[in-house]
Amino acid sequence: MKNEYVAKFWQKWSIAVKIIPILLLVLILKTLSHKFGFEVIALNAIFTSLVGGTIFLLGFLISGVLSDYKESEKLPGELAASLESLHDEAHTMISVKNSKAAKDFLEYHKSFMQLLNDWLYKKEKTSAILKSVSKMNAFFIEMEKEGVQAGFIIRMKTEQNNLRKMIIRIHTIRDTDFIASGYAIVEALGVSIAVAMILIKMDKFYESLIFTMLVTFLISYMFFLIKDLDNPFDYSVHGESGTEVSLKPIHDLEKRLKENR
Numbered sequence: 001m002k003n004e005y006v007a008k009f010w011q012k013w014s015i016a017v018k019i020i021p022i023l024l025l026v027l028i029l030k031t032l033s034h035k036f037g038f039e040v041i042a043l044n045a046i047f048t049s050l051v052g053g054t055i056f057l058l059g060f061l062i063s064g065v066l067s068d069y070k071e072s073e074k075l076p077g078e079l080a081a082s083l084e085s086l087h088d089e090a091h092t093m094i095s096v097k098n099s100k101a102a103k104d105f106l107e108y109h110k111s112f113m114q115l116l117n118d119w120l121y122k123k124e125k126t127s128a129i130l131k132s133v134s135k136m137n138a139f140f141i142e143m144e145k146e147g148v149q150a151g152f153i154i155r156m157k158t159e160q161n162n163l164r165k166m167i168i169r170i171h172t173i174r175d176t177d178f179i180a181s182g183y184a185i186v187e188a189l190g191v192s193i194a195v196a197m198i199l200i201k202m203d204k205f206y207e208s209l210i211f212t213m214l215v216t217f218l219i220s221y222m223f224f225l226i227k228d229l230d231n232p233f234d235y236s237v238h239g240e241s242g243t244e245v246s247l248k249p250i251h252d253l254e255k256r257l258k259e260n261r
Helices: 002-018 020-035 045-097 100-120 126-145 150-175 180-199 205-230 248-260
Strands: none
Touching (some): 002 020, 002 205, 020 205, 045 100, 045 150, 045 180, 045 248, 100 126, 126 150
């Protein structure tokens, strides 16, 4: 129970913890700037417009990555559904035809599930998992030789094709950055605003310090959030925490299949 609470806490506040070093650095530099008289910039409307423009750009980026993220949330469930359908069809063929090829396929199904988990954690290459999907064809050929009804094989071929599509889609999402040039300009603006905030002079130092920390926190948090959302399948680095898409449907399927053996 304690571990579950810690996991939920980390999932909620992981990004805030990540940016603590940035906030501490800005805090120290702002304090030193005030102490040694380096606050030489006056706060004006141009600067506030620049902050507003940066926040607008962050909004544009997050709206772009959210569309991919919403689609990504569905993929583990759809993967689990296709895998379970393949398993059920093979079981049905064993019951109806006592198919040896179907029995062999169920053994292959177990190893494929493990390979899929390894691939999601980047322990296996995409080419390897796609090759394994193609290897299912050998079992379908043997089933046809045994006289299994074409309807069973067609349904399994359909699920095989669905698996291939979802694997390629996950590969594309996790290996492609959303508008790299957009990230570059946000990084440049974020650093520029942080430097300007450190050098801006206000009448009251503590008001200036609080304003500087709030703006830095907002821009840093949003940038890290967008970067995390841009790759919702980054299990090799973060595991199944933070903003990564949950693999619970696949884990639940593994438990059900073990219970039914």
